[in-house]
Amino acid sequence: LQVNAEESSHDLANPPKVEEKFGAVPHGLSTDSEVAQREAESISRKTLRSSAEKFEFQAEVSRLMDIIINSLYSNKDIFLRELISNASDALDKIRFLSLTDKEVLGEGDTAKLEIQIKLDKEKKILSIRDRGIGMTKEDLIKNLGTIAKSGTSAFVEKMQSGGDLNLIGQFGVGFYSVYLVADYVEVVSKHNDDKQYVWESKADGSFAISEDTWNEPLGRGTEIRLHLRDEAKEYLEEDKLKDLVKKYSEFINFPIYLWSTKEVDVEVPTDEDETSEEEDSTPETTEEETEEDEEKEKKPKTKTIKETTSEWELLNDVKAVWLRSPKEVTDEEYSKFYHSLAKDFGDDKPMGWSHFTAEGDVEFKALLFIPPKAPHDLYESYYNSNKSNLKLYVRRVFISDEFDDLLPKYLSFLKGIVDSDTLPLNVSREMLQQHSSLKTIKKKLIRKALDMIRKLAEEDPDEYSNKDKTDEEKSEMEEKKGQYAKFWNEFGKSIKLGIIEDATNRNRLAKLLRFESTKSDGKLASLDEYISRMKSGQKDIFYITGSSKEQLEKSPFLERLTKKNYEVFYAAGGLSTSIIVSEIWNTACGK
Numbered sequence: 001l002q003v004n005a006e007e008s009s010h011d012l013a014n015p016p017k018v019e020e021k022f023g024a025v026p027h028g029l030s031t032d033s034e035v036a037q038r039e040a041e042s043i044s045r046k047t048l049r050s051s052a053e054k055f056e057f058q059a060e061v062s063r064l065m066d067i068i069i070n071s072l073y074s075n076k077d078i079f080l081r082e083l084i085s086n087a088s089d090a091l092d093k094i095r096f097l098s099l100t101d102k103e104v105l106g107e108g109d110t111a112k113l114e115i116q117i118k119l120d121k122e123k124k125i126l127s128i129r130d131r132g133i134g135m136t137k138e139d140l141i142k143n144l145g146t147i148a149k150s151g152t153s154a155f156v157e158k159m160q161s162g163g164d165l166n167l168i169g170q171f172g173v174g175f176y177s178v179y180l181v182a183d184y185v186e187v188v189s190k191h192n193d194d195k196q197y198v199w200e201s202k203a204d205g206s207f208a209i210s211e212d213t214w215n216e217p218l219g220r221g222t223e224i225r226l227h228l229r230d231e232a233k234e235y236l237e238e239d240k241l242k243d244l245v246k247k248y249s250e251f252i253n254f255p256i257y258l259w260s261t262k263e264v265d266v267e268v269p270t271d272e273d274e275t276s277e278e279e280d281s282t283p284e285t286t287e288e289e290t291e292e293d294e295e296k297e298k299k300p301k302t303k304t305i306k307e308t309t310s311e312w313e314l315l316n317d318v319k320a321v322w323l324r325s326p327k328e329v330t331d332e333e334y335s336k337f338y339h340s341l342a343k344d345f346g347d348d349k350p351m352g353w354s355h356f357t358a359e360g361d362v363e364f365k366a367l368l369f370i371p372p373k374a375p376h377d378l379y380e381s382y383y384n385s386n387k388s389n390l391k392l393y394v395r396r397v398f399i400s401d402e403f404d405d406l407l408p409k410y411l412s413f414l415k416g417i418v419d420s421d422t423l424p425l426n427v428s429r430e431m432l433q434q435h436s437s438l439k440t441i442k443k444k445l446i447r448k449a450l451d452m453i454r455k456l457a458e459e460d461p462d463e464y465s466n467k468d469k470t471d472e473e474k475s476e477m478e479e480k481k482g483q484y485a486k487f488w489n490e491f492g493k494s495i496k497l498g499i500i501e502d503a504t505n506r507n508r509l510a511k512l513l514r515f516e517s518t519k520s521d522g523k524l525a526s527l528d529e530y531i532s533r534m535k536s537g538q539k540d541i542f543y544i545t546g547s548s549k550e551q552l553e554k555s556p557f558l559e560r561l562t563k564k565n566y567e568v569f570y571a572a573g574g575l576s577t578s579i580i581v582s583e584i585w586n587t588a589c590g591k
């Protein structure tokens with residue numbers, strides 16, 4: 001019954017099913033109304049809906065779910081940000097489609113692009129609803145269970161070797177984090193092209209799908225209902241959810257509402273009985289008091305009672321960081337924005353960022369980040385992946401994160417956003433991809449990206465002497481000590497690839513190259529340093545290259561040179577990198 005991901009991705013006419021695996025109620029035993037009642041009550045947690053079609057999860061997904069459901073991971077909060085992030089992606093998708101076809105948004109509430117969170121304390125259900133693109137029946141089968149993404153096995157492997165569950169979103173399997181807090185999950189979804197369906201699973205290897213004929217019609221979008229485990233009851237507290245949204249979802253570009261309950265004082269008319277009792281107990285009255293009483297009688301008698309009211313409370317203020325002036329954005333805000341943009345919720349801050357506005361023929365705002373670590377699959381499919389890590393917006397409307405032509409491949413490790421005022425809004429993605437402004441945007445982005453990387457080195461006291469600096473500047477610089485070596489460790493290979501691929505910027509890139517040297521106590525040396533020493537007449541320096549650092553370090557040639565007390569600079573890299581680096585080196589030295 002296991003599904004082959006590739007084969008089944010286009011043909012789901014006969015998706016894999018698990019028949020009679022669940023404790024179905026025999027049809028003869030129940031009346032229609034009982035069945036309806038049972039469906040509507042979203043079933044006890046022991047059995048899924050009996051009439052539903054059953055499917056088996058793809059094996060890797062099943063393993064992933066096992067890991068999650070049995071996890072002792074303490075930071076269970078992460079599920080909420082994953083769901084909100086999915087909701088926001090779904091809203092981005094429908095907003096994008098609406099640029100060329102307004103009809104897709106529908107009317108009334110359905111057209112409202114927002115996220116709603118609701119709690120049902122009695123039934124212990126937490127629901128997150130969006131009016132995004134929604135999922136067809138086929139989408140539900142594919143996206144939530146039968147097609148394993150490339151990140152699934154990578155993440156399972158990571159988890160088996162003690163990885164951090166917090167990174168789940170980076171592997172593209174964030175949805176399954178719901179099983180950290182729930183033992184039964186329903187996904188109700190309505191896509192414009194299909195009927196409303198319910199997906200449900202108890203994370204026991206299978207899921208079920210039924211046409212939804214009992215819930216309130218969603219109009220369009222998705223509602224995820226988490227039937228919380230007993231130990232996750234804290235997520236039924238409004239304050240807890242408000243804190244979490246503030247903490248993790250501050251930068252979501254759609255309004256997030258919580259259905260919150262408040263106790264308010266209300267004036268209500270006093271009951272007849274109460275009034276008469278009060279009157280009965282009144283002792284004899286004087287004339288004056290009688291007059292007062294008469295006046296009181298004219299006004300209706302009221303009392304104040306506490307009443308609970310509920311209303312949608314807005315939890316975020318939907319601000320686009322990149323549209324603000326860089327002077328107004330704090331370092332902490334940049335860091336938090338990076339975490340949310342990159343779905344990288346590790347403890348480390350980004351290594352650097354560049355926030356700028358480009359003016360002239362092509363106007364755009366951009367915010368680029370150097371991540372603290374290289375992602376697990378950075379070089380895995382370097383030449384055949386079209387992935388860009390930049391999100392493209394046009395006038396604040398998210399267009400795509402699949403524009404492979406915004407940055408060259410060797411800079412694909414950067415994360416960020418570009419928001420352009422010049423690009424047209426009402427054309428298809430394909431036409432936009434051809435737009436002439438993109439070339440200008442790309443050129444400027446590369447310049448800014450390389451400047452940002454150069455700055456990392458310039459601010460690092462390991463790289464440059466800081467003797468002219470004031471004490472205050474020195475202590476600030478102390479924080480940046482070693483940052484370029486860290487960068488080089490994580491992304492040096494990308495710079496070398498850039499040297500091969502980007503002839504226009506080769507000299508700029510050459511300045512970012514670093515070499516190890518046998519005499520520098522582990523410090524990295526730059527090309528400039530080597531050149532200045534060559535120019536000052538130093539002759540006992542050699543430069544060798546090889547395919548790997550290990551190979552170089554074992555090289556007998558290196559050993560011989562060091563024995564003679566020569567200093568050897570060495571750089572690892574593929575053959576073509578070595579050749580190009582040598583060329584740059586020799587040209588720079590005038591040889």
Ligand SMILES: Nc1ncnc2c1ncn2[C@@H]1O[C@H](COP(=O)(O)OP(=O)(O)OP(=O)(O)O)[C@@H](O)[C@H]1O
Nearest residue numbers: 086087090132134143169170172173174175176222
């Ligand atoms: N609220 C939603 N509306 C529409 N589609 C959704 C929604 N939630 C999930 N999906 C679909 O299910 C897929 C799987 O979600 P999942 O969170 O596991 O991965 P992802 O969103 O692709 O990656 P990441 O977790 O990094 O955001 C999504 O790619 C999307 O197609």
